[in-house]
Amino acid sequence: MRRVISAVASAAALALAVTACGGGTSSESAAPAKSVAPAEVSGEITWWDTSDATKEGPAFQDLIKDFQAKYPKIKVNYVNVPFGEAQNKYKTAAQSGSGAPDVLRTEVGWVAEFASLGYLQPLDGTPAVDKADDFLPGPASAGKYNGKTYAVPQVTDTLGLLYNKQLLSKAGVEVPKTFDELKQAALTIKQKTGVDGLALNVDSYFLLPFIYGEGGDLLNVDTKKITVASPESVKGVAVVEDLIKSGAVGKPAVSDSYVTAETAFKEGKAAMIFNGPWANTDNLAGKVFKDDPDNFGVAPVPAGSVKAAAPTGGHTYSIYAGSKNIPASELFVQFMASADSQAKIAGSLGLLPTRTSAYDMPAATANPMVGVWKTVMDTAVSRPWIPEQGQLFAPLLEGYQNIVTGKADSKAAMDAVAKKYSELLKGWSL
Amino acid sequence: MATPVVTGTAAGGDARGRARHDRAAKSGPLSRHWYAWAMVLPVVVVTLVLVGYPLVRGVALSLTDATEANMGRTIGVNVIPSTYEFIGLKNYTGALAxxxxxxxxxxxxxxxxxxxxxxxxxxxxxxxxxxxxxxxxxxxxxxxxxxxxxxxxxxxxxxxxxxxxxxxxxxxxxxxxxxxxxxxxxxxxxxxxxxxxxxxxxxxxxxxxxxxxxxxxxxxxxxxxxxxxxxxxxxxxxxxxxxxxxxxxxxxxxxxxxxxxxxxxxxxxxxxxxxxxxxxxxxxxxxxxxxxGIRDYAKSASWGILILIILSVMAVVYRRALRRHGEVW
CATH class of the missing domain: 1.10.3720.10 (MetI-like)
Incomplete structure (x- = not known):
């Protein structure tokens, strides 16, 4: 029965790790010395990149080479951490005070949580925040918590409707602009070409355009109200339920949903998909787009009865508060988030810059994807940047899966999600 | 097998206490078996550190409302005080209900x-x-x-x-x-x-x-x-x-x-x-x-303790049933 004990022990070991190593490192010695000129700053910093290691990582590594050429006294250790693992890995390291990277590529939804937990270094008035007016307001707001800046925007994104031009013209349908047109188009494509009209990725984030389109949202931050089960939100979710039940989309996969839907789209087994610019390189390497990049179409998400809207996503650079090389980290963030660097990334990967000036730079305009996605960004709306943001998606995913498997209808599923939210968010009303 | 570990240490302490008393009589268990106790000691210490401490700590945490947000820590310039409280068996009653x-x-x-x-x-x-x-x-x-x-x-x-x-x-x-x-x-x-x-x-x-x-x-x-x-x-x-x-x-x-x-x-x-x-x-x-999201240490620790209790009860019942069939272990 020693195993029994160790089962609990492992649950408790967490707690041990938390408290036992909580104190320790203080960065007093690393307080920014204002008199040191940037070129004289030295140190060794670690950067955790969460981008696609094989398709996107090399472009960022090229930028690091440029940085080291400019600041030879700073050594940068590049570590690629898979996006799905990064949040937990970072929190464990940040809390224990050892092993956390100096700089993290932080998803916009994580900033408020990390900042509220005290993991991030405030950046106002440091070299890290350079030409703040140049940043787009949406991404810049995601880097702030309680009025202080904790993260500098790296890239921004949103969801769009990606489509296979050949399949759409073969079925004789236009790019759908509303949810009704989407359903009709999907049915027609299925009937005329035999492939699925739309590949659904059963994930909370990808449900948001439907909820937004009918005027719903997960939360209303101003009135501290949980609105995920409001009539508008339920109406949006019901659109998805109807797409599945009417046969407009094939029964979507619940496990490995993202990969399954993406594979169907890039192999030509589905004509449309909701996805973001981060999938550009992945999609363009697919069977039906590899030799014919013009076949790849991007449009704003279709509109519901209220509007066409998709969530604002993206990534930022944040600095660990316990870092021993804060001045070097600040210079690194400044360099990586500069208009020049952003334009280079946009040019090579088709990711969207967060600086207004970067959009007009030749390096960025060289990639046609940037111009295409820029128009899609008009439909992006801000998400609630609250510390509990990261917890909102798991209950919603469970609800979405229950709709897909037929265990609950939209109303029942969203009511259950709202109940979970009311346990998570103390002081919010239903 | 969990119990022998615990009773083992208790007996160890006991034996040590008694040994001092028995040394004059030259027949105490410690003086007779001192070598065996010395050999067991590292295992007892390691078990206590690796199993005993986390277990006690887990039980203690499960009686509080500790989360990632309210446990005190200092990270660079950010100093966060501990604000979690003792809430008794609320986590357990909440889970069971x-x-x-x-x-x-x-x-x-x-x-x-x-x-x-x-x-x-x-x-x-x-x-x-x-x-x-x-x-x-x-x-x-x-x-x-x-x-x-x-x-x-x-x-x-x-x-x-x-x-x-x-x-x-x-x-x-x-x-x-x-x-x-x-x-x-x-x-x-x-x-x-x-x-x-x-x-x-x-x-x-x-x-x-x-x-x-x-x-x-x-x-x-x-x-x-x-x-x-x-x-x-x-x-x-x-x-x-x-x-x-x-x-x-x-x-x-x-x-x-x-x-x-x-x-x-x-x-x-x-x-x-x-x-x-x-x-x-x-x-x-x-x-x-x-x-x-924000880690809920107290709640997860209480679930862990409940799992431990369920398995312990099951093991005891199982042993009883075997003993009734004439099994001895």
Whole structure:
């Protein structure tokens, strides 16, 4: 029965790790010395990149080479951490005070949580925040918590409707602009070409355009109200339920949903998909787009009865508060988030810059994807940047899966999600 | 086996105290067995540090409302004070009253019974087959142990791709022979069957090896004598094999139950608890509580303690039942 004990022990070991190593490192010695000129700053910093290691990582590594050429006294250790693992890995390291990277590529939804937990270094008035007016307001707001800046925007994104031009013209349908047109188009494509009209990725984030389109949202931050089960939100979710039940989309996969839907789209087994610019390189390497990049179409998400809207996503650079090389980290963030660097990334990967000036730079305009996605960004709306943001998606995913498997209808599923939210968010009303 | 560890240390302290007193008499247990105590000491210390302290700490945490947000820490310029409080048994009453806990508990029991039952039956069948002389026996044994030799996360990932609804090999074969594809991991009931199948595949080799060992320990003369007396094959199995296996069976079934009850890897890697949280067992749900969003240490610790209590009660009942059948261990 020693195993029994160790089962609990492992649950408790967490707690041990938390408290036992909580104190320790203080960065007093690393307080920014204002008199040191940037070129004289030295140190060794670690950067955790969460981008696609094989398709996107090399472009960022090229930028690091440029940085080291400019600041030879700073050594940068590049570590690629898979996006799905990064949040937990970072929190464990940040809390224990050892092993956390100096700089993290932080998803916009994580900033408020990390900042509220005290993991991030405030950046106002440091070299890290350079030409703040140049940043787009949406991404810049995601880097702030309680009025202080904790993260500098790296890239921004949103969801769009990606489509296979050949399949759409073969079925004789236009790019759908509303949810009704989407359903009709999907049915027609299925009937005329035999492939699925739309590949659904059963994930909370990808449900948001439907909820937004009918005027719903997960939360209303101003009135501290949980609105995920409001009539508008339920109406949006019901659109998805109807797409599945009417046969407009094939029964979507619940496990490995993202990969399954993406594979169907890039192999030509589905004509449309909701996805973001981060999938550009992945999609363009697919069977039906590899030799014919013009076949790849991007449009704003279709509109519901209220509007066409998709969530604002993206990534930022944040600095660990316990870092021993804060001045070097600040210079690194400044360099990586500069208009020049952003334009280079946009040019090579088709990711969207967060600086207004970067959009007009030749390096960025060289990639046609940037111009295409820029128009899609008009439909992006801000998400609630609250510390509990990261917890909102798991209950919603469970609800979405229950709709897909037929265990609950939209109303029942969203009511259950709202109940979970009311346990998570103390002081919010239903 | 948990209790001996605890009583062992108590006895150690006792013995030490008594030794001082007994030294004059020159016959105390410590002076007589000092060497044995010295040899045991490192194990006792390591066990106390690795098991005892975290366990006590876990119990203490489960009586508070500690989360990642309210536990004190200092990170660089950010100093956060501790603000968590003692709240008594609220975490326990909350968990026991919740539908979540009840639902996960029922499924965990079903999962454990199905897995251990199939492990034992299949393991027994294969062991019986391998126990008789045949050609290439060594090769069969190697193949049958293979699932156990491959790191389990590798096997689970392979299974996940085999079972993928759209691009999986199994559905591909079904489609090729004109059958409809099955949502192996996409439908709640099928997902439950799938995770049980994966775990059975992973667990049978251990059972088979353990039982094979037990079979080889049964003296052959017993079978010969029974055959002389005209016992049928079934009678020999019923009255010689099964009783002869009992010491091994009782141990491996108990071990298997505990492992399966806490089989985190299979559930988490195959389905992440989905679809709709339907395949989450108690440990994966406790992990979700601890690692999703702002970590809830108190609540997950209380779930951990509850799992410990359930398993301890089960082990005690099991031992009682065995003792009633004349088993001594």
């Amino acid at each position: 919740s539908d979540e806990f009840r639902g996960r508990f029922i499924w965990t029991i079903i999962w454990t019974i199905c897995c251990v039952g199939l492990h034992y039956l299949l393991g027994l069948g294969l062991a019986m087959m391998l126990n008789r002389p045949m050609r290439f026996r060594a090769i069969y044994r190697v193949f049958l142990v293979l699932p156990w030799a491959v790191p389990s996360f590798v096997s689970i990932f392979i299974w996940r791709y085999l079972l993928n609804g759209e691009f999986g090999v199994i559905n591909g074969m079904l489609r090729d022979v004109g059958l409809p594809a099955i949502g192996w991991l996409d439908d709640p009931t099928m997902a439950k069957i799938s995770v049980i199948a994966i775990n059975v595949w992973l667990g049978v080799p251990f059972m088979m090896l353990a039982i094979l060992g037990g079979l080889q320990a049964i003296p052959g003369e017993l079978y010969e004598a029974a055959e002389m007396d005209g016992a049928s094959a079934f009678q020999r199995f019923r009255h010689i094999t099964l009783p002869g296996l009992r010491p091994v069976s009782s141990t491996v079934v108990l071990l298997g139950t505990i492992w399966t009850f806490n089989q985190f890897a299979v559930i988490w890697l195959a389905t992440q608890g989905g679809p709709g949280g339907e395949t989450n067992i108690l440990v994966t749900e406790a992990y979700r509580l601890a690692f999703q």
